[in-house]
Amino acid sequence: MEKTKGFVIVASHKPNFYKYAVNLMESILDFYPEAKITLVTEDRFLEPHGEEIADQVLICEDHYRAKLWGMAKSPYDLTMYIDADMECEHEDIITVWEQLGDNDVMFSALTDDRSYVYSQRDFDTPEGKTKFTLCGGVCLYDMTKPIVKEFMWDWWELTREQMAGNWWPAGYDKSLNRWDQFSLWWLTERESKYKDLKIGIFEDDLRWNYYNVFNFARTKPEGEIILRHYSGGIKKDGYIL
Amino acid sequence: MSTRRWLENAFWETSEKKMVNCILELVDDIGRNHRQVMKISKYDSEGNENPDFSEVVTSIGFDVIDKNTEERRTRKKAEAEEKKQRQLEHAKARKLEQLFEYKLEAFEVEEIKNTKNRPLKSKLRRAKNKFEVDIYAMMIIMEEMKRKEEENGED
Numbered sequence: 001m002e003k004t005k006g007f008v009i010v011a012s013h014k015p016n017f018y019k020y021a022v023n024l025m026e027s028i029l030d031f032y033p034e035a036k037i038t039l040v041t042e043d044r045f046l047e048p049h050g051e052e053i054a055d056q057v058l059i060c061e062d063h064y065r066a067k068l069w070g071m072a073k074s075p076y077d078l079t080m081y082i083d084a085d086m087e088c089e090h091e092d093i094i095t096v097w098e099q100l101g102d103n104d105v106m107f108s109a110l111t112d113d114r115s116y117v118y119s120q121r122d123f124d125t126p127e128g129k130t131k132f133t134l135c136g137g138v139c140l141y142d143m144t145k146p147i148v149k150e151f152m153w154d155w156w157e158l159t160r161e162q163m164a165g166n167w168w169p170a171g172y173d174k175s176l177n178r179w180d181q182f183s184l185w186w187l188t189e190r191e192s193k194y195k196d197l198k199i200g201i202f203e204d205d206l207r208w209n210y211y212n213v214f215n216f217a218r219t220k221p222e223g224e225i226i227l228r229h230y231s232g233g234i235k236k237d238g239y240i241l
Numbered sequence: 242m243s244t245r246r247w248l249e250n251a252f253w254e255t256s257e258k259k260m261v262n263c264i265l266e267l268v269d270d271i272g273r274n275h276r277q278v279m280k281i282s283k284y285d286s287e288g289n290e291n292p293d294f295s296e297v298v299t300s301i302g303f304d305v306i307d308k309n310t311e312e313r314r315t316r317k318k319a320e321a322e323e324k325k326q327r328q329l330e331h332a333k334a335r336k337l338e339q340l341f342e343y344k345l346e347a348f349e350v351e352e353i354k355n356t357k358n359r360p361l362k363s364k365l366r367r368a369k370n371k372f373e374v375d376i377y378a379m380m381i382i383m384e385e386m387k388r389k390e391e392e393n394g395e396d
Contacts, residue, residue: 019345023366030363049354087341087366212334212341217326230341 003144005097006036006055006076011045011084012066018045020230021084025053028088035093040070065163065180067136068156074143081139082227090226092207099140099208103200104148106140108209109133110181117213120179126171132181134188134199137209137229147197151187158183244268247300248276252310259283261306263297343371347378352385 007028011021018041025037039054042062051057058073060066071081080096100106110132115121122131141148159180161167168177169186176182187194202208206221211229214220244267251263260282267275283294298306344366347353356362358381365377 019349023345023348026359026362027366030359030366089367212338214334215327216330216334217323218330230338 003077003142004036004075005078006038006074006080008038008040008070008074008076008079008081009084010040010060010067010070010081012040012042012060012070013062013064015045017084018047018050020086022047022050022053024082024084024086024088025050028082028093029053031088031091032094036076038070038075040066040073042066063160065156065159068152068159068180071139071141072149072152072156074152077142077144079139079141079143081141083137083229083231085231086137086209086227086229088227090207090224092223092226096140096208099202100142101200102198104142104145104198105151106200106202107134107136108138108205109201110135114214114219116215116218117211120176123173123176124171130185130189132179132185134181134184135209136180136184137211137231138202138227140202147194151194151197154187154191155180155183158187243270247297249301249305250309251297251301251306252313253306254280258306261294261297263301340368340371340374344368344374347374350378350382352382353378356381356385358384 007025009021009024011018021039021041025039028035028037036055037053038056038058039050040058040060041050043059046057046059056075058070060069063069067081067083071079074081078097078100110118110121122129124130141152143149143152158167162177162183165177168174169190172182188197188199204222206214206219207223207226209227209229210221210225211231213231246266248264248266251261254260254262260280262278262280265277265279267277269275279293281294281297282291285291347365353362353365361377361381361384365374365381368374368377
């Protein structure tokens with residue numbers, strides 16, 4: 001049986017994210033009218049228009065990182081999670097499913113040459129300095145694989161615990177606890193049960209997650225931008241991480 | 242024993258080649274290294290030839306200084322061009338963010354939010370400037386008003 005395919009978009013905590021999410025859904029449908037989209041949002045934000053354009057709606061709690069809960073709750077086999085403050089601007093969005101290959105999970109990358117827009121990337125560990133390498137702005141994953149399903153739930157649970165102050169490993173700077181990148185790093189680099197999780201990076205990944213705070217003269221994809229990220233927008237701080 | 246030498250990267254400060262920009266490296270008796278950046282004129286204030294200038298040019302060579310000057314000019318030009326390009330792209334990105342926010346405000350207008358005319362709404366989303374946003378927004382609103390009028394007329 002063919003795997004089901006769909007997008008997950010999460011709008012929680014701030015009303016603006018709901019507006020972004022609706023725009024993102026519509027922009028995907030502009031290029032991919034058959035796309036299935038699950039909108040994950042809070043009851044207080046939900047409006048008839050958003051409900052109408054989404055394939056289905058899941059109600060989440062008011063949490064800054066409810067995106068991870070939404071990712072874990074995906075009703076689709078192959079899921080493309082996209083941060084709400086993004087916009088689709090290219091027809092190649094239809095090809096997203098081909099990106100997965102034999103990987104379990106795919107992200108875009110945090111790299112040295114893009115580090116001028118990261119507020120915090122390097123950090124100390126008891127074993128020495130290291131850095132975040134995966135960006136969770138977009139994530140393509142296969143929920144039919146038990147390891148992926150478990151990973152998504154663990155990512156959410158660990159992030160919730162770390163942000164609530166209930167979990168933190170010794171020897172790490174406590175200020176990192178606001179980043180879901182840290183829990184992602186921990187699970188992928190320190191949890192032995194995920195050592196076989198096949199993590200890939202999107203081909204020409206800037207096409208799939210192009211932060212508008214990037215300077216196009218300095219950082220640009222080989223192909224045209226598919227998903228543009230307004231994360232560093234005028235109502236935010238100018239940094240993406 | 243102390244030593245002094247002119248570094249090879251000297252370049253002409255003026256197009257007339259009457260002033261050279263260079264670095265003098267000095268190593269003192271106990272091996273401490275000092276570097277001084279200097280601009281040396283060919284003539285002093287009274288019009289006499291400056292022996293330091295002759296020393297630099299003889300030591301490094303006229304051709305080498307010419308070559309350094311040309312390479313530096315090319316490099317500086319490229320750097321200036323890159324800086325200009327980055328500033329341009331930065332401004333474009335800021336403008337795009339403002340346009341994005343402007344569109345989101347337009348999508349909050351009831352008639353635009355709920356329009357069934359997806360192609361027109363898509364055009365609004367793809368608008369390249371505020372002028373285009375306004376035009377498509379107006380078209381959608383007028384279409385919605387007309388539709389409502391027709392519905393009321395049928396009633």
